[in-house]
Amino acid sequence: MKYWCEYAWLGGASVARSVELEVVDGRFVSLRTDVASESSGSTVLPGVTLPGLANAHSHAFHRALRGRARGDTFWDWRDGMYALAERLDPDSYGTLATAVFGEMALAGITAVGEFHYLHHGPRGVPYDDPNEMTRAVAVAATTAGIRLTVLDTCYLAGGIGEPLSPVQQRFSDGTAEGWVERVDLIASSPSVKLGAAVHSVRAVDPDSIATVAKWADHQIAPLHAHVSEQPAENAACIDRYGKTPTEVLGQAGALSERFTAVHATHLSERDIELLGGAAATLCMCPTTERDLADGVGEAHRLVTAGAKLSLGSDSHAVIDLFEEARAVELDERLVTGTRGGHSAEALMNAATSGGQRALGWHEAGRIAVGQLADFVTVGLDSVRLAGSTQDSLLSSIVMSASAADVRTVVVGGDLIVDAGAHKSLDVERELAMSIAAVWD
């Protein structure tokens, strides 16, 4: 299968013109630039073709809160989110996740990391298959046509030294060993990878973090954790352990280049050194961090210290990785008074290869021979991008494009989105029906 791209981003600070891509067995096998006209039979992709976008941090079910999220603080908001979590079962969760992953596909997202902690039935009673919820999420991603990394989440306590609330019992495997026992039953596939997550230092004690980290080391799997999203988490952690959350994670052996710190909003100097020194990934979720009044993390300093950058739409107040990408830079400008900490190239890397790497998809995220043929074409036929030139296109897309500008999405050579519409799902209808169902 051959594609002729009006423009394609092959890395670097600008886009290439007239690029011919050849895909065989789901991978790029050749790539030529400045191909004056398309060869017969090649699919023409007008606009700018990018590597598939990676959404490195998702809680799919939070999408049902869009427009309904109340509460003056993060903690109040969490109560509303828990009320939603209590309503879900494998059927309703699977239907909702299918629709949400469909919305992601329409936004050009070809791989998602689902930070998945809603494991068990009411009052924590396991389903007959203890991974029934995980399976529902995996089927959802497959149905929507995108790759999935299940970041299967260990969640054991309601706070440092605090018991689980009734809804939190659904998240818990009792012990880290119980978590290992369950996740060892999960099978992966060519489009579904398994990774680990520690919910946070609030929900997992240091010994249990070490158990999860050891499992991830053994499996050479990604390991993610929410880190220092709110000042109250830092205060409780320092109070109990005399260490910051990052220090606790470091001492438990969690920090490595396979580790992703989600949010990392309120860090100490030492935290920045630790995460940078480990070449860990930072997952910024700016539209959620805005929504939840978290604050602005120091992404520029973390990257300078050696950390890699990735992006997540997290609570899905918005599902638009262009919006997340520019928000990393724009929100830092608001608090530093300086422009340009993150280049358009760096932000596009975060949205593509940075996120794919964080999810363990090392063979995706670049348009290059041998890589998985996951790619996305952004149309230039909108008022948002009108007036761009070859030199300014990358910057225009990062700063001004919308998920609504995504025209074509291909995952492993398969066409998932064509002319801005999902090939197999009526996503708007699925969203409306599945969200109505959980609130009815």
Added chain:
Amino acid sequence: MKYWCEYAWLGGASVARSVELEVVDGRFVSLRTDVASESSGSTVLPGVTLPGLANAHSHAFHRALRGRARGDTFWDWRDGMYALAERLDPDSYGTLATAVFGEMALAGITAVGEFHYLHHGPRGVPYDDPNEMTRAVAVAATTAGIRLTVLDTCYLAGGIGEPLSPVQQRFSDGTAEGWVERVDLIASSPSVKLGAAVHSVRAVDPDSIATVAKWADHQIAPLHAHVSEQPAENAACIDRYGKTPTEVLGQAGALSERFTAVHATHLSERDIELLGGAAATLCMCPTTERDLADGVGEAHRLVTAGAKLSLGSDSHAVIDLFEEARAVELDERLVTGTRGGHSAEALMNAATSGGQRALGWHEAGRIAVGQLADFVTVGLDSVRLAGSTQDSLLSSIVMSASAADVRTVVVGGDLIVDAGAHKSLDVERELAMSIAAVWD
């Protein structure tokens, strides 16, 4: 002409269902809710119908900088913007402004305040008609089908006590009296109003501010000014006058309920009291304030003190008043750590009646009998808004809608945008051609 709206926002915290609007001679003459089915011949508007949006602060020509804006600071950015300003003449300015106002129409903007300071030819030589540039802007708005308030801007100095640079000479009428003499020649029309602007305390001395303010009082016209966008402006002002910019404006007689402070990012306690006490309008331009690393203004405190809120897309890095509206709230969350300072209702008021009021269109901005029939319908057939209910729709639109969701725009009873497309302009093409022309 009758319209049947699936939902319409008639003010308040939620939307009404099944609303029939009747328009005669460009105004609403009747309004009925819960009209079960449309009467024969009425136009059906699926989605949510809102009052026309008002863009209270625009520099149309900045649109040509989208994706091309460089510089580490506001001041470096300004150099690039001046380089653009130098290239413009009435023809190229008019063509570009037509396209930009067309982009605004597509985003549901039915009235724009053009903060217009590029008055004269190279080296400040007036055109044969000294208001030729203003006329080009007025023709542009009329061609695009939207209402315009020309905020004709007085600009006399390159900084406090500093001479004009060559490009700034194009902005200047020499004296405030020269400004009055020129603007008194400008005719208004049913769709074009005339207002005044003081560029800033950097560019206009206190005596000249008083002259402009007096003109605006006499004309009962809106008066706008850039206020405290950057800390350096405050420092220079206090250094020279021993007063903040707001205090200087207050002493010159500029503050009233017809005054709009644009940005007002870095205010003192006393400034907040002055603006609130005058019931002045605050015009927040959050996507520009992010882009230019201005900081986060204290909109919530200003509103609490008595100021009204309006919105502007300013430099047009983005033209999307829904994005501006939510950013007021979301950016404040980032710096305060608290959610919900501005309700969805308050933010929608800012995007509609607040902005219309700031531009002197007191008969627009509400769907009510007697008001101008300026209205906008947002489609619910996108993934962004799927899953909303009548109760959550207003919040969903403010927090999640995109300008791309605007389907229908009516100004004074005339259909300007239908099915998401401009009725008389190929806006994408006009943008591409006019922007290419200014950079060629």
